[in-house]
Amino acid sequence: MSDLDAYRDQARAWLDTMAPKYGRDARRGMSEVDSLAMGREFQALKYEAGYAGINWPKEIGGQGLTHLHKITYDGLEMNYGMPTVFFGISLGMPVPILMRFGMGENKEHFPWVKERVIKALRGEEIWCQLFSEPAGGSDLAGLRTKAEPDGNGWRMTGQKIWTSWAQYCDYGVIVVRTDPNVEKHKGLTYFWVDMKAKGVDVRPIKLAGGDSHVNEVFFDDVRLEDSQRMSPVGGGFGVALATLMIERYIATDSGGFGPHLDVFTDLVKGLDLNGQPALKDARVRQQIARNHAMRAGLDSITSRAFQMLQAGMEPGPEGSLQKLVAVRSRQKLSELAMDLQGNLGLHFDPHAYVKEDWGASWLNAPTGRIAGGSDEVLLNTIAERILGLPQDHRPDKGVAFNQIPA
Amino acid sequence: MSILYDEGQQAIATESRRVLDARVSKDRLLKLLEQVGDYDQGFWDTAVEQGWTALAIPEEHGGLGLSLVELGLVALASGAATAGAPFLTFGYGAAQALVASGNTELQTAWLPKLASGEAIGTVAFGEGTCPLPPVPATVYAGGKLSGAKEAVPGGLKADLAIVWASHGGQPALVLAELAGAARAPVDSYDNSRVYADIAFADAPATLLAEGAAARTLALDLLARMAVVTAHEQVGGAEELLKIAREYAVTRKAFGQPIGAFQSIKHRIAEMYGLVEVARANCIHAAASEGKPNFLIAAADARISATDGYDTASRDCVQIHGGIGVTWELGLHLHMRRARSLAVELGNLYFWEDLLVEQLTGEAA
Numbered sequence: 001m002s003d004l005d006a007y008r009d010q011a012r013a014w015l016d017t018m019a020p021k022y023g024r025d026a027r028r029g030m031s032e033v034d035s036l037a038m039g040r041e042f043q044a045l046k047y048e049a050g051y052a053g054i055n056w057p058k059e060i061g062g063q064g065l066t067h068l069h070k071i072t073y074d075g076l077e078m079n080y081g082m083p084t085v086f087f088g089i090s091l092g093m094p095v096p097i098l099m100r101f102g103m104g105e106n107k108e109h110f111p112w113v114k115e116r117v118i119k120a121l122r123g124e125e126i127w128c129q130l131f132s133e134p135a136g137g138s139d140l141a142g143l144r145t146k147a148e149p150d151g152n153g154w155r156m157t158g159q160k161i162w163t164s165w166a167q168y169c170d171y172g173v174i175v176v177r178t179d180p181n182v183e184k185h186k187g188l189t190y191f192w193v194d195m196k197a198k199g200v201d202v203r204p205i206k207l208a209g210g211d212s213h214v215n216e217v218f219f220d221d222v223r224l225e226d227s228q229r230m231s232p233v234g235g236g237f238g239v240a241l242a243t244l245m246i247e248r249y250i251a252t253d254s255g256g257f258g259p260h261l262d263v264f265t266d267l268v269k270g271l272d273l274n275g276q277p278a279l280k281d282a283r284v285r286q287q288i289a290r291n292h293a294m295r296a297g298l299d300s301i302t303s304r305a306f307q308m309l310q311a312g313m314e315p316g317p318e319g320s321l322q323k324l325v326a327v328r329s330r331q332k333l334s335e336l337a338m339d340l341q342g343n344l345g346l347h348f349d350p351h352a353y354v355k356e357d358w359g360a361s362w363l364n365a366p367t368g369r370i371a372g373g374s375d376e377v378l379l380n381t382i383a384e385r386i387l388g389l390p391q392d393h394r395p396d397k398g399v400a401f402n403q404i405p406a
Numbered sequence: 407m408s409i410l411y412d413e414g415q416q417a418i419a420t421e422s423r424r425v426l427d428a429r430v431s432k433d434r435l436l437k438l439l440e441q442v443g444d445y446d447q448g449f450w451d452t453a454v455e456q457g458w459t460a461l462a463i464p465e466e467h468g469g470l471g472l473s474l475v476e477l478g479l480v481a482l483a484s485g486a487a488t489a490g491a492p493f494l495t496f497g498y499g500a501a502q503a504l505v506a507s508g509n510t511e512l513q514t515a516w517l518p519k520l521a522s523g524e525a526i527g528t529v530a531f532g533e534g535t536c537p538l539p540p541v542p543a544t545v546y547a548g549g550k551l552s553g554a555k556e557a558v559p560g561g562l563k564a565d566l567a568i569v570w571a572s573h574g575g576q577p578a579l580v581l582a583e584l585a586g587a588a589r590a591p592v593d594s595y596d597n598s599r600v601y602a603d604i605a606f607a608d609a610p611a612t613l614l615a616e617g618a619a620a621r622t623l624a625l626d627l628l629a630r631m632a633v634v635t636a637h638e639q640v641g642g643a644e645e646l647l648k649i650a651r652e653y654a655v656t657r658k659a660f661g662q663p664i665g666a667f668q669s670i671k672h673r674i675a676e677m678y679g680l681v682e683v684a685r686a687n688c689i690h691a692a693a694s695e696g697k698p699n700f701l702i703a704a705a706d707a708r709i710s711a712t713d714g715y716d717t718a719s720r721d722c723v724q725i726h727g728g729i730g731v732t733w734e735l736g737l738h739l740h741m742r743r744a745r746s747l748a749v750e751l752g753n754l755y756f757w758e759d760l761l762v763e764q765l766t767g768e769a770a
Contacts, residue, residue: 265765265766269766269768277768279762279766279768280768280770282755282759282770285758285759285762285770286755286758288758288761288762288765288766289705289709289757289758289759289761289762290709290713290758292702292706292761292765293683293687293705293706293707293709293710293713293761294683294710296687296690296702296703296706297682297683297684297686297687297706297710298683298686300408300686300687300689300690301682301683301686303408303690304408304409304410304686304689307408307409307410308410311410313410318682318686321678321679321682321683324679325679325683376668376672379668379671379672379675379676380668380671380672380675382675382678382679383665383671383672383674383675384671386678387647387651387671387674387675387678388651388655389651389654389655389665389666389671389674389675390655390662390663390665390666390671391666392666392668393662393666
C-alpha cells in the first residue's frame with residue numbers, strides 16, 4: 001500500500017467518526033448561521049487532527065505534506081457534505097496569498113501572519129477575496145474602487161460585489177486603483193483590509209436560488225495602513241493574477257458540483273415515459289450515455305493529473321476544461337431530470353442540497369457557469385493560453401484608465 | 407484506472423508518427439477516393455515492416471505480445487494522417503478472436519500469418535442496419551456458412567473473416583476463409599476502406615464460440631476494436647484542431663487574424679475540449695483491457711471519440727470557409743474518415759444503448 005493509500009484510509013476513518021455529528025445528514029434543515037457554528041467546530045477538530053493546511057509549511061501552522069495529500073483529503077471530504085463551504089475561499093486563495101505576499105520585506109509581519117493563518121485554519125477567522133466590481137467582473141482590471149495616499153497610509157472608497165461570505169468575514173484581500181492616469185492594469189495595488197473597520201458596509205445579495213452567500217461590500221473612506229499593502233504600488237494586477245492561479249489542481253467534480261449521474265439513473269429507474277419505463281426511451285438513454293462518456297473523460301483527466309503530480313510532473317493544461325464542461329452538462333441534465341418528472345417536477349425545496357436535488361441543481365447552475373471565470377472567459381483562456389490564438393481586439397489597450405469611455 | 411505512457415510507449419507514438427509523416431501522401435490518398443477496390447498499399451507495407459500487425463499478437467504466435475495501449479498509439483498516428491487500411495483494426499479483432507477461441511489448431515494456422523502480414527483478417531458482425539443482430543440471418547451448420555454480410559471493412563482483400571452467425575437459433579462466432587466467397591466491392595465515400603458485400607454459400611467455416619459465450623466474446627471484440635478506432639478518431643480530430651488553429655492564426659479578415667474573433671476561437675477551444683475528453687477516455691479504456699469495466703470504458707471512448715471527430719471535421723471545414731471544401735486541400739479526407747469510422751464499427755445508437763445497458767442492467 002502506498003503512503004497515499006494509507007493516508008486516504010486514515011482520513012476516511014477520521015471523517016467517518018465526524019460524519020454523524022457534522023455531515024450532511026446531521027445538518028439537514030439547519031439554518032446557515034447554525035451550520036456556520038458547526039463548521040467552525042468541525043474546522044477546529046480538523047486542525048487538531050492534522051487535516052487543515054495539509055500542504056502548507058509546518059513553520060506557519062500547516063502539516064508540511066504534499067499537494068497530493070491535500071487533493072486526496074479534499075476529494076474524500078467532498079463526499080461527506082461537511083460544513084466547510086464557509087472556509088473554502090478563505091483557505092483557498094486569500095490566506096495562501098497572505099502567506100506569500102503579506103510577510104513584509106524582511107518577514108517583519110511573520111508572527112502576525114502566522115496568527116492569522118492558524119485562526120483561519122481553525123475556522124475562528126474567515127477571509128474573503130474582494131475582486132469583482134459592478135463595472136469589472138470578467139474585465140477585472142477595469143475596477144474602479146480607489147485608494148488615495150493619506151499621510152503614511154491610504155484612504156479607500158468604492159464598491160465590490162459578488163464577495164462570497166463577506167458577511168461572516170474578518171479580513172479580506174482587495175485590489176484597488178491607486179493611479180487612474182496609466183493603463184488600467186498598471187494602476188492597481190493589492191492590500192489586505194480589516195472587514196470590521198470603520199466605513200466598511202456589507203450587504204448580502206439574495207440570489208435566484210434563494211440563498212445569500214454573496215454580498216455587496218461598500219468602502220467609504222476606509223483607512224488602510226501602508227503595512228497592509230501586499231504588492232508594489234501599481235503592481236497589484238500581478239498579485240491578483242497570482243491569486244487566481246494559485247491552485248490549478250484542486251479537487252474537481254465531473255458532476256459540475258451538481259448531482260452525479262447515478263442520481264439521475266436512479267431517478268429514471270422509477271419513472272415512466274409514454275407508458276413504458278423511461279429507461280427504455282432512446283432519448284433518455286442517449287443523454288445518459290453522452291453524459292457518462294463526457295464525465296468519464298473528465299474523471300480520467302483528473303486521475304491522470306493526479307498520477308503526473310505523483311510522478312513529479314506538471315499536469316497538462318486539459319485540467320482547465322473541468323468547470324467549463326461539467327457545469328454546462330449539469331445544467332442541461334438538471335432540466336432533463338425535471339422534464340422527466342412531468343408535473344411532479346414542479347415541486348421545489350429551496351433548502352435542498354444541490355448534489356441531491358435536481359430543482360436546486362438547476363436553479364443554482366448558472367452561478368457555476370459565471371463564478372470563477374465565465375464560460376466565455378474560460379474559452380478565451382483555453383484559446384489564448386493553450387492554443388496560442390490571438391487575443392480579442394481590445395479598444396482599451398494602451399489607453400490610460402481615465403481615458404477609457406465608461 | 408488511467409495510466410501515464412512509459413518510455414517504450416512514448417517511443418512507439420513518436421516513431422509511428424514520424425514514419426507516417428514521411429510516407430503518407432495526400433495525393434495518393436485523394437486518388438484512392440476515386441478508385442473502387444484499392445487500399446493504400448504503401449501504408450500497409452509500412453504497417454507490416456514496422457511490426458504494427460504483430461503488436462498485440464502473443465509472442466508464442468509470432469507477435470510482439472504488447473497491448474491495446476501500444477496499438478492505440480499507432481492508431482492515433484494513423485488517424486492523424488488519415489492513413490491506413492482497415493486491416494489494422496479489423497485484423498487485430500480477428501487475431502483476438504482466435505486468441506480467445508482457445509482453438510490451438512486455428513491459432514497455429516493463422517496467428518503467425520496475421521502477425522507477419524502474410525494474411526489479412528477482418529470481422530463481419532453487422533447485418534443490414536444492425537451492428538450486432540440478436541439472431542443473425544447468416545447461418546452456420548455442419549461446418550458450412552451461408553448468408554450475406556454487407557460492406558465488410560477490408561472485406562475485399564481479407565483472407566479470413568470472423569463472422570457473427572446463427573447456429574441452431576443461437577448466436578455463434580465462426581471463422582470463414584474468404585478465398586471461395588463471392589465478394590462485390592462497395593463504391594463508398596471512403597473507398598480505401600475496401601468495403602465488400604460478401605456472400606457465403608455453404609462456405610467452409612469453423613465454430614469459435616456459441617450462445618451467450620459468443621455474444622460475450624463478440625462484445626469484447628467490438629470493444630477492443632472500438633478502442634483502437636477511438637484512438638484513430640482522436641488522432642484525426644487532434645490533427646483537425648491543429649489545422650484549424652494554424653489557419654485561424656494565418657488567415658486575415660477585417661484587418662486581423664480570424665482567430666481573434668470569438669466565433670472562431672471559441673469554436674476551436676470547444677474542439678480542444680472534445681479532443682482532450684476523448685483522449686482521456688481512450689487512455690483509460692486501453693489501460694482497462696481485460697478488466698471488469700472494460701466494456702463501459704470502451705463505450706465511453708467510442709462515444710466521445712466519434713462525436714469529437716465528427717464535430718472537429720465539421721468545424722474545421724467551417725473555419726476554413728470556401729477553401730475548406732476544395733478537393734485539393736483535402737479536409738474532406740477527414741470528413742470522410744470521420745464518417746466511415748463512425749459507421750463501420752457500429753453507430754452511436756448501438757454504443758449508447760450498450761453503455762446504458764452496462765450501466766443500468768436495462769437493455770434497450
